Amino acid sequence: MKKLINDVEQIVDEMLNGMTAAHPNELRRLEDTTVLVRKDAPVQGKVGIVSGGGSGHEPAHAGFVGPGMLDAAVAGEVFTSPTPDQVFEAIKAVDGGKGVLLIIKNYTGDVMNFEMAGEMAEAEGINVKQVVVNDDVAVEDSSFTSGRRGIAGTVLVHKIAGAKAAEGASLEEVQQTAEGVIKNVKSMGMSLHPCTVPASGKPGFTLAENEMEIGTGIHGEPGVERTELKPAKEVAQILFDKIQEDMQLQKGEEIAVLINGLGSTPLMELYVMNHSVAKILQQHELQVEETIVGEWMTSLEMAGASLTILKLDEERKKLLHAPADTVAFKR
Amino acid sequence: MKITVKEIEAWLEAFREEITAHKEELSDLDQAIGDGDHGINMARGVKEMHNLLETKSFQVPGEILKAVSMVFIGKIGGAAGPLYGSAFMKMAAEAGTKEALSAEEFLGVLRAGKSAIVQRGKAETGEKTMVDVWLPLLKKFEGKQEIDWDDWENSAEELKNNTKEMHAKKGRAAYLGARSVGHIDPGATSSYYLFKALADTLREGS
Numbered sequence: 001m002k003k004l005i006n007d008v009e010q011i012v013d014e015m016l017n018g019m020t021a022a023h024p025n026e027l028r029r030l031e032d033t034t035v036l037v038r039k040d041a042p043v044q045g046k047v048g049i050v051s052g053g054g055s056g057h058e059p060a061h062a063g064f065v066g067p068g069m070l071d072a073a074v075a076g077e078v079f080t081s082p083t084p085d086q087v088f089e090a091i092k093a094v095d096g097g098k099g100v101l102l103i104i105k106n107y108t109g110d111v112m113n114f115e116m117a118g119e120m121a122e123a124e125g126i127n128v129k130q131v132v133v134n135d136d137v138a139v140e141d142s143s144f145t146s147g148r149r150g151i152a153g154t155v156l157v158h159k160i161a162g163a164k165a166a167e168g169a170s171l172e173e174v175q176q177t178a179e180g181v182i183k184n185v186k187s188m189g190m191s192l193h194p195c196t197v198p199a200s201g202k203p204g205f206t207l208a209e210n211e212m213e214i215g216t217g218i219h220g221e222p223g224v225e226r227t228e229l230k231p232a233k234e235v236a237q238i239l240f241d242k243i244q245e246d247m248q249l250q251k252g253e254e255i256a257v258l259i260n261g262l263g264s265t266p267l268m269e270l271y272v273m274n275h276s277v278a279k280i281l282q283q284h285e286l287q288v289e290e291t292i293v294g295e296w297m298t299s300l301e302m303a304g305a306s307l308t309i310l311k312l313d314e315e316r317k318k319l320l321h322a323p324a325d326t327v328a329f330k331r
Numbered sequence: 332m333k334i335t336v337k338e339i340e341a342w343l344e345a346f347r348e349e350i351t352a353h354k355e356e357l358s359d360l361d362q363a364i365g366d367g368d369h370g371i372n373m374a375r376g377v378k379e380m381h382n383l384l385e386t387k388s389f390q391v392p393g394e395i396l397k398a399v400s401m402v403f404i405g406k407i408g409g410a411a412g413p414l415y416g417s418a419f420m421k422m423a424a425e426a427g428t429k430e431a432l433s434a435e436e437f438l439g440v441l442r443a444g445k446s447a448i449v450q451r452g453k454a455e456t457g458e459k460t461m462v463d464v465w466l467p468l469l470k471k472f473e474g475k476q477e478i479d480w481d482d483w484e485n486s487a488e489e490l491k492n493n494t495k496e497m498h499a500k501k502g503r504a505a506y507l508g509a510r511s512v513g514h515i516d517p518g519a520t521s522s523y524y525l526f527k528a529l530a531d532t533l534r535e536g537s
Contacts, residue, residue: 076408076409077368077371077372077375077408078368079366079367079368080368080372080408080409081408081409081410081412082408083404083405083406083407083408083412084404084405084413085404085405107410107503108410108452108501108502108503109408109409109410109411109412109413112410112413112414112451112452113408113412113413116404116413116417138506139505139506139508140508146500146501146502146503146505146506149506197366197367197368199368199371200358200362200367200368200371202362202367204362204366204367217506219366219503220366220367221365221366221503221506221507222507222510224508
């Protein structure tokens, strides 16, 4: 394992300190926690929005803390959900009297830990609602399983729910808007190279030089299918087809596109990917309102990318374009 | 047989030894079908639990179970934290303020823990999770006045091994679908160590 670190046990702590040192006017760390909040939290009269999850997905989630997006991000150990006590501290710190919305990615651990924190906050009289993002079409959706995972589409939920909260909407309204995004956002990823969790020291899976994995999650979980390496246009087609199978997008529909790098894929390749994606979308006569290319929800040093498509309506379009001023995402 | 703070402490300390010794095994099992952090997370939790047991003294089993539940909830993270944490919290409530528990009462305490896991994780048997050890094991010994600890340990081990052929429906392994078949579940394995530690403790003590 070759990583630029000091001590495996201190990675998350040192990363959070490094972030607040870099952005002292935007971010504040709650003492003795792994929570980063907006410098001016709590914002009175605004619904607070808390998200978070395991570390290793940077800039998610703390990179999206700021006006127009999140009020707090809770960082767990690498690829491990944060604990309820930490999430509870975040909820308390951002409650401006209008309640707090938890944006959770659909993983068993995250859902349980955030739910427990929500129960603790409710017991203290804070109004808490939650939404669970499950945009990954790579895995089957079934009421008999844990359901689909939350991946890069989560960032669009942060953006749009954050903008809704900034307008002064009620907790129920922000939750409803977030649910609307979740119903209309789908993603699918692939990887060329696995990642290594620092504490384990070994890659999550192995891929031969001429192989790629389709449907990989953002934690180094194995994907759903392993194939020989294909050109970007074929990869784009595979990802789009799987998303389209689920979304059934019609000619002329307005969409937003997010191309997400998983950590060690250069921006050059992400733009090549978008070139191929754009061609496919054009063939389907879809109206692309906005394309966002970059690293938003990474998986340590994994190589690969994911494609996210969000179906827009007037409200989602307006909120997507609304101002946001966070470390990693500005509008 | 009476179970007091002394037996609970010995049990938890034996559990820590099992987890520490099998940290790699648990992570390797998790790597095969999950995200590979189960051993790391459990080892962090039992290390914190050890520190707690070293520094604090307890009067009744309920008190120690409650304190350990808070450590598990706050230190393990992932799915295992809330599951083991919720289990120990309900076990503490069931044990109440009794100073000594009979075998039958203690089985009742463990069943309360099982209910908490089922409720928090929303899993049933056959879904390749820790429930596949907890539920059938406690059902088998329900109502027993005396427990044959060799039978207990062997049963727990067999139940853990049975998860190998199961098709995961809950937890992160569920995303693998049929590819999860052929691997023993890491949560079922750490639960096996919890019950093995119990057998080792009470067998020696008797």
